[in-house]
Amino acid sequence: MKSEQLITRRESIKKLLLLWSSLSLGGASLISLPSIEPANASANASRFLVDGVGRTQGYSVKALTRKTFDAAGGMGKFVSRGDVVAIKPNISWARAPQLAANTNPEVLEAVIQLCQEAGAKKVRIVDHTIHGAKRCFAINGAGMAAKNTGADLVHPRSSLMRDMKMGGNRLDVWPVYTPVVEADTLINLPVAKVHGLSGLTLGMKNWIGAVGGRRNALHQDIHQTIVDLAHFFKPDVTLIDATRMMVRNGPSGGSLSDVAMMDRLILSNDPVAADARAARLFDLEPESVGFIQIGHQQGLGLYDTAISRHLEVAV
Amino acid sequence: MKIKHLVWLRRCSQAFFLLLFVFFVVESRLPQDVYLDYTQLVNGEQEIRLQQPVTIFFQADPLVWLTSLISGHVLIKGFGWALAVLVLTLVFGRVFCGFICPFGALHHLFSYVRPALKGKNLARANSSTGSRRVKYFILILLLTAAFAGVNSAGIMDPISLFFRSLALAVLPGAGIGLKEMFDFMAHSDIKALNYLSYTAEVLVSPVFGYDYQAFKTGWLIGTIFLLILFMNRVRPRFWCRTLCPLGALLGLCSRFSILGLSKDIDRCTQCGKCTQSCAGAAQPVPGEAWQKSECLMCFNCHNTCPEGAVAFKWRGPKGQAGPDMGRRAVLGGLTAGVSLPFLSRLDGQIHKVSDAQLIRPPGSLPEKAFLTLCQRCGQCMKACPTNVINPALSEAGLAGFWTPNLIMTQGYCEYTCTLCGSVCPTGAIKTITIREKVETPVSIGSAYFDRGRCLPWSGNGPCIVCEEHCPTSPKAIYFFEDMVKGPDNTRVKVKLPQVDLKRCVGCGICENKCVVKGRPAIRVIAAGETRSMRNRILL
Numbered sequence: 001m002k003s004e005q006l007i008t009r010r011e012s013i014k015k016l017l018l019l020w021s022s023l024s025l026g027g028a029s030l031i032s033l034p035s036i037e038p039a040n041a042s043a044n045a046s047r048f049l050v051d052g053v054g055r056t057q058g059y060s061v062k063a064l065t066r067k068t069f070d071a072a073g074g075m076g077k078f079v080s081r082g083d084v085v086a087i088k089p090n091i092s093w094a095r096a097p098q099l100a101a102n103t104n105p106e107v108l109e110a111v112i113q114l115c116q117e118a119g120a121k122k123v124r125i126v127d128h129t130i131h132g133a134k135r136c137f138a139i140n141g142a143g144m145a146a147k148n149t150g151a152d153l154v155h156p157r158s159s160l161m162r163d164m165k166m167g168g169n170r171l172d173v174w175p176v177y178t179p180v181v182e183a184d185t186l187i188n189l190p191v192a193k194v195h196g197l198s199g200l201t202l203g204m205k206n207w208i209g210a211v212g213g214r215r216n217a218l219h220q221d222i223h224q225t226i227v228d229l230a231h232f233f234k235p236d237v238t239l240i241d242a243t244r245m246m247v248r249n250g251p252s253g254g255s256l257s258d259v260a261m262m263d264r265l266i267l268s269n270d271p272v273a274a275d276a277r278a279a280r281l282f283d284l285e286p287e288s289v290g291f292i293q294i295g296h297q298q299g300l301g302l303y304d305t306a307i308s309r310h311l312e313v314a315v
Numbered sequence: 316m317k318i319k320h321l322v323w324l325r326r327c328s329q330a331f332f333l334l335l336f337v338f339f340v341v342e343s344r345l346p347q348d349v350y351l352d353y354t355q356l357v358n359g360e361q362e363i364r365l366q367q368p369v370t371i372f373f374q375a376d377p378l379v380w381l382t383s384l385i386s387g388h389v390l391i392k393g394f395g396w397a398l399a400v401l402v403l404t405l406v407f408g409r410v411f412c413g414f415i416c417p418f419g420a421l422h423h424l425f426s427y428v429r430p431a432l433k434g435k436n437l438a439r440a441n442s443s444t445g446s447r448r449v450k451y452f453i454l455i456l457l458l459t460a461a462f463a464g465v466n467s468a469g470i471m472d473p474i475s476l477f478f479r480s481l482a483l484a485v486l487p488g489a490g491i492g493l494k495e496m497f498d499f500m501a502h503s504d505i506k507a508l509n510y511l512s513y514t515a516e517v518l519v520s521p522v523f524g525y526d527y528q529a530f531k532t533g534w535l536i537g538t539i540f541l542l543i544l545f546m547n548r549v550r551p552r553f554w555c556r557t558l559c560p561l562g563a564l565l566g567l568c569s570r571f572s573i574l575g576l577s578k579d580i581d582r583c584t585q586c587g588k589c590t591q592s593c594a595g596a597a598q599p600v601p602g603e604a605w606q607k608s609e610c611l612m613c614f615n616c617h618n619t620c621p622e623g624a625v626a627f628k629w630r631g632p633k634g635q636a637g638p639d640m641g642r643r644a645v646l647g648g649l650t651a652g653v654s655l656p657f658l659s660r661l662d663g664q665i666h667k668v669s670d671a672q673l674i675r676p677p678g679s680l681p682e683k684a685f686l687t688l689c690q691r692c693g694q695c696m697k698a699c700p701t702n703v704i705n706p707a708l709s710e711a712g713l714a715g716f717w718t719p720n721l722i723m724t725q726g727y728c729e730y731t732c733t734l735c736g737s738v739c740p741t742g743a744i745k746t747i748t749i750r751e752k753v754e755t756p757v758s759i760g761s762a763y764f765d766r767g768r769c770l771p772w773s774g775n776g777p778c779i780v781c782e783e784h785c786p787t788s789p790k791a792i793y794f795f796e797d798m799v800k801g802p803d804n805t806r807v808k809v810k811l812p813q814v815d816l817k818r819c820v821g822c823g824i825c826e827n828k829c830v831v832k833g834r835p836a837i838r839v840i841a842a843g844e845t846r847s848m849r850n851r852i853l854l
Contacts, residue, residue, distance in 0.1 A: 159501035159516060219780050
């Protein structure tokens with residue numbers, strides 16, 4: 001059954017009226033409401049890795065995003081008609097888009113549109129932000145992207161956190177930001193940045209933004225907890241945004257001099273391969289990045305070099 | 316216009332301004348749907364400002380205008396509204412109290428909608444007593460102290476008090492209650508409740524947002540507010556008659572007003588209805604002298620008199636009582652007003668010491684000038700998106716009670732946010748731009764490590780959450796790798812964080828996000844703030 005727990009203000013009133021009328025008609029025991037089910041599709045057996053490269057001056061980021069997905073068989077491969085899609089970008093910092101602390105809003109907007117074209121019933125943008133959500137969404141472009149596309153931008157709040165069993169090496173039970181798991185399709189949409197402690201922040205580390213609780217304690221065993229989280233949140237596909245890339249002073253940045261224009265997108269259904277590929281953009285061997293290496297070791301995925309379907313597209 | 320209609324006009328006007336005031340209180344926060352167009356963000360950052368003129372009630376408050384002028388020698392933005400109110404008072408008397416003041420309207424509501432007292436008891440409660448002089452005492456105290464450099468008007472100013480009470484006590488109180496209810500419903504096993512909670516939370520979010528505000532000493536602000544409201548059941552409009560310094564100021568101005576109450580003692584049957592309905596305890600009954608400066612211009616007496624014995628007329632009769640201040644209230648007020656600045660300097664806060672925890676919002680004036688302007692209204696605290704600004708208890712000394720103070724365990728100062736200064740009604744916090752804040756840089760304090768608690772420094776393992784969040788570029792918190800002694804004679808390889816004081820702006824996100832709660836391992840103190848020459852650290 002589809003989950004429809006999160007709704008916009010406009011819909012709320014309608015649904016509230018509907019709910020009350022049905023309550024008065026049928027009695028509480030008779031209504032059937034959608035149940036919550038973690039709907040992580042099982043990992044696709046055929047792994048792929050797509051490099052999207054923006055070669056021309058002033059290329060369209062949206063066109064690049066579309067072409068990258070097309071190379072992998074189109075968004076229809078991940079999103080079925082009537083799906084509820086959760087997109088997990090990194091929109092945690094109240095920083096302007098050009099500072100590359102957040103997922104490029106143009107990429108975000110393009111992915112939302114692709115989902116909508118593939119027939120998604122509802123697209124939700126979900127991230128448990130670090131800075132206050134209101135200022136994040138106002139400044140980093142996520143709010144505008146949601147407004148332009150009609151996607152739901154979910155504001156993080158305590159009532160949406162629920163303790164869940166992770167069963168990881170380090171994390172057993174941890175509060176999870178429920179809209180991330182209450183979806184038919186989950187798309188991971190991180191931005192590539194450097195990070196003081198973990199070295200890099202890419203796709204797997206993006207899941208720290210999908211949990212609540214004492215997140216700052218995760219630093220004490222950062223690589224293993226990242227892998228634990230990546231085991232729990234199995235996305236249908238990961239698109240790493242490296243159009244702009246933060247190469248120093250990460251993960252917050254704050255200056256244009258911290259940003260390198262890379263004009264790259266990396267798409268894969270293997271979370272380890274996507275991160276491994278992105279690590280090379282920073283001139284790092286994947287084996288040298290703790291969480292990539294542990295992820296590989298613990299069977300989460302393969303290194304990029306082991307992926308047979310490795311494609312490249314360019315605009 | 317018939318007098319009946321005038322009374323209804325008053326009620327409508329009171330309701331309108333009360334609702335408008337509440338609306339502005341609610342609107343004093345970052346709107347939920349301000350989305351900057353990212354395609355326009357090419358150079359620098361765009362300022363985010365509130366869309367509503369949320370400070371207009373402060374601009375229309377003559378007490379705010381007057382105390383800012385005599386204390387800080389500043390004409391505040393929009394003071395023309397206050398002058399308009401004064402002119403209105405000179406012509407019509409205290410119509411501000413009767414028609415406009417939202418706090419007065421609330422008291423009117425509590426006093427006269429199902430009043431607690433009836434008949435003779437109500438008439439007795441509405442009789443004029445010497446307690447009315449207290450407000451003149453307060454007014455003179457505040458003005459004298461303001462003149463001598465300590466502007467405490469905001470503690471008693473009705474607009475400030477009402478704003479503070481709603482913003483820091485009533486709304487957060489309701490918000491906490493809702494949050495607990497939503498959390499309970501969301502985590503219940505009954506699906507219908509989950510559904511309702513999600514829906515309802517979205518519906519109330521324009522008012523309460525999703526992260527609920529809490530304020531230090533909010534309980535005290537709330538208790539005082541409730542007490543003042545309760546007093547209306549003992550004496551109607553108790554606040555307006557007895558305590559309100561703005562009412563006293565307008566009372567003094569009203570003595571020249573041309574609208575007067577004429578009384579016809581021959582028609583009067585001594586039924587007492589005028590006194591029972593009198594909001595200001597201004598002695599409307601024929602045979603006694605009408606207290607012009609106490610009259611709130613509610614027009615109830617005129618409306619209620621069955622015999623037509625009292626009526627408002629242009630150029631009312633002579634022989635009306637002037638403002639009854641009482642010699643003791645005047646002398647007492649002067650004495651207390653002169654004493655207050657001395658008393659408040661006794662702790663040495665301005666000249667000698669500085670409380671480490673007295674961290675002011677970015678753009679605040681130097682402490683001495685700050686205390687001449689701050690109204691303690693709570694506007695900056697309400698608007699702050701991270702809830703870091705709280706009313707001070709003792710950090711700023713006697714003169715700074717309830718002035719804004721940043722508590723980094725509550726929130727932190729967002730690096731590119733300049734909202735607090737833009738909503739300050741008097742300019743105690745200057746309006747600064749993001750560029751000014753970042754490039755100057757405007758520093759509000761500085762961070763230091765408590766190495767005994769810090770996980771890496773104490774050998775308890777890796778962390779550097781502080782470094783991750785540090786917003787400056789390059790980061791003011793940097794680290795170096797080293798081996799430290801850990802438990803059981805182990806040696807642990809960790810990244811050890813340090814603060815670069817040249818770069819630290821004291822924003823406090825490090826303290827806020829530190830994994831050590833309560834008293835974090837990295838803390839911000841006021842030392843190093845740019846606004847104070849004395850408080851700087853580096854050469």
